Amino acid sequence: MVRAKWKMVVSLILFMVSPGDGLFHAVYRSILVSQSFKGNAGQPLFLSPYIKNGKIKEGQRKSMVSPFPGMNDKSYAGYITVNQTYNSNLFFWFFPARMQPEDAPVVLWLQGGPGGSSMFGLFVEHGPYIITSNMTVVARDFPWTFTLSMLYIDNPVGTGFSFTDHFQGYATSEDDVAQDLYSALIQFFTLFPEYAKNDFYVTGESYAGKYVPALAHYIHSLNPVQKFKIRLKGIAIGDAYTDPESIIGGYAAFLYEIGLLDEQQQKYFQKQCSKCVKYIKEQEWMKAFEILDKLLDGDVTTGSSFFQNVTGCTNYYNILQCTEPKEQSYFAKFLTLPQVRQAIHVGNQNFSDGAEVEKHLREDTVKSVKPWLSEIMNYYKKRYENVFSFPSSGRSSHLPKKCMGSITKGSPDRVTLLCEIRASASRSYRWLQPSLHIALE
Ligand SMILES: *[C@@H]1O[C@H](CO)[C@@H](O)[C@H](O)[C@H]1NC(C)=O
Ligand SMILES: *[C@@H]1O[C@H](CO)[C@@H](O)[C@H](O)[C@H]1NC(C)=O
Ligand SMILES: *[C@@H]1O[C@H](CO)[C@@H](O)[C@H](O)[C@H]1NC(C)=O
Numbered sequence: 001m002v003r004a005k006w007k008m009v010v011s012l013i014l015f016m017v018s019p020g021d022g023l024f025h026a027v028y029r030s031i032l033v034s035q036s037f038k039g040n041a042g043q044p045l046f047l048s049p050y051i052k053n054g055k056i057k058e059g060q061r062k063s064m065v066s067p068f069p070g071m072n073d074k075s076y077a078g079y080i081t082v083n084q085t086y087n088s089n090l091f092f093w094f095f096p097a098r099m100q101p102e103d104a105p106v107v108l109w110l111q112g113g114p115g116g117s118s119m120f121g122l123f124v125e126h127g128p129y130i131i132t133s134n135m136t137v138v139a140r141d142f143p144w145t146f147t148l149s150m151l152y153i154d155n156p157v158g159t160g161f162s163f164t165d166h167f168q169g170y171a172t173s174e175d176d177v178a179q180d181l182y183s184a185l186i187q188f189f190t191l192f193p194e195y196a197k198n199d200f201y202v203t204g205e206s207y208a209g210k211y212v213p214a215l216a217h218y219i220h221s222l223n224p225v226q227k228f229k230i231r232l233k234g235i236a237i238g239d240a241y242t243d244p245e246s247i248i249g250g251y252a253a254f255l256y257e258i259g260l261l262d263e264q265q266q267k268y269f270q271k272q273c274s275k276c277v278k279y280i281k282e283q284e285w286m287k288a289f290e291i292l293d294k295l296l297d298g299d300v301t302t303g304s305s306f307f308q309n310v311t312g313c314t315n316y317y318n319i320l321q322c323t324e325p326k327e328q329s330y331f332a333k334f335l336t337l338p339q340v341r342q343a344i345h346v347g348n349q350n351f352s353d354g355a356e357v358e359k360h361l362r363e364d365t366v367k368s369v370k371p372w373l374s375e376i377m378n379y380y381k382k383r384y385e386n387v388f389s390f391p392s393s394g395r396s397s398h399l400p401k402k403c404m405g406s407i408t409k410g411s412p413d414r415v416t417l418l419c420e421i422r423a424s425a426s427r428s429y430r431w432l433q434p435s436l437h438i439a440l441e
């Protein structure tokens with residue numbers, strides 16, 4: 001009994017700090033993917049010219065990925081040009097659902113970071129393939145692609161295989177992110193019209209807690225005035241980093257409670273976080289970013305972060321592992337193999353670790369998308385189950401379900417809204433308490 005409870009506590013904590021987090025992309029940084037390679041990687045495939053010229057069948061055929069040995073999943077991959085001025089291109093890899101692809105929902109997956117490649121989600125979290133240390137491809141037992149048509153996009157441009165030729169091509173705001181993704185989606189559905197009539201969901205985790213509401217809100221605003229309607233049905237976000245102001249205040253107490261900070265360190269941490277929140281309120285974005293980076297990430301400010309110094313750990317996604325598990329980066333080496341690059345049509349394009357992307361989004365990292373999320377939730381409130389129906393039984397599904405389970409009084413619609421906003425504060429101690437309580441009952 002005691003043992004079972006302990007397990008529950010651990011699994012919840014793991015969830016709170018699960019990978020792909022935040023400004024929190026050390027996990028992706030360890031992925032060195034622009035190693036040189038020998039052999040013919042082919043040419044990158046740019047699909048926008050086919051789309052523009054109505055050569056749909058030809059574009060589809062060209063984007064088909066030859067299955068890896070022993071696998072027989074159908075999939076399509078290539079580049080979509082989202083801004084011609086700057087030659088900005090988003091890389092996608094699309095897997096039609098194995099079961100009833102003709103009417104399965106289409107689910108867009110966006111990794112966090114900022115600057116984390118969605119190939120992490122594909123290979124490490126829920127795609128059909130797992131890569132082993134010897135570069136063998138193994139089938140995942142329960143991939144999301146069983147029942148969902150999964151669209152993995154490296155986002156924003158400059159992330160993973162996605163790239164831009166110009167400094168100004170990088171996103172500096174969530175508006176930029178949404179605009180580029182929207183352009184990619186319109187073109188994608190033009191290339192694959194048979195999937196455009198199906199329900200569409202925007203999903204992701206961690207820093208995608210900002211991308212998802214931004215894109216959903218963008219679609220929601222443009223659908224009424226655009227000829228092409230994207231059939232947005234709902235959104236799903238795991239360990240969402242949506243509203244920094246309401247999240248950051250809870251870090252110190254949380255880290256103290258799980259024993260990663262002592263009392264003295266907690267006091268310092270809290271003081272810095274309060275300062276950060278104060279700067280956010282004053283819209284001093286860079287100052288807020290710098291405090292947080294020094295405290296937790298050490299991404300941009302030089303030297304190791306306060307967190308790294310006092311815990312001796314570089315990995316804060318799993319308190320049981322001080323460093324990243326190496327299985328999480330096997331896929332990176334896999335993506336350097338010329339035959340793989342040829343198969344997924346990226347040719348010799350560099351795979352970026354996201355550092356440049358984060359530099360351009362520094363100010364954005366401390367801004368909130370809460371108003372967009374609230375509006376979306378209001379609009380889709382009648383689609384309550386859809387909004388919250390996570391396509392997986394993975395860890396990320398805990399929070400909204402717990403949240404729904406706890407609703408006993410009041411107007412369900414209002415509570416739904418509140419619930420989701422609180423879910424966005426998933427990293428805070430205040431939120432952890434009630435979910436622990438519910439879980440242990
Ligand atoms: C290209 O990006 C720039 C900067 O974000 C933007 O001003 C411009 O409208 C974009 N062009 C197109 C065609 O989307
Ligand atoms: C590669 O790894 C897989 C899974 O760990 C194993 O089954 C297979 O035998 C290995 N292949 C070689 C050639 O070592
Ligand atoms: C962490 O320790 C290093 C080495 O002592 C130091 O240079 C750095 O300033 C420390 N970082 C913080 C945020 O205190």
Ligand SMILES: *[C@@H]1O[C@H](CO)[C@@H](O)[C@H](O)[C@H]1NC(C)=O
Nearest residue numbers: 034044163347348349350351
């Ligand atoms: C990849 O990066 C290297 C080093 O930054 C650069 O020299 C090369 O031109 C890049 N390749 C492509 C295809 O952009």
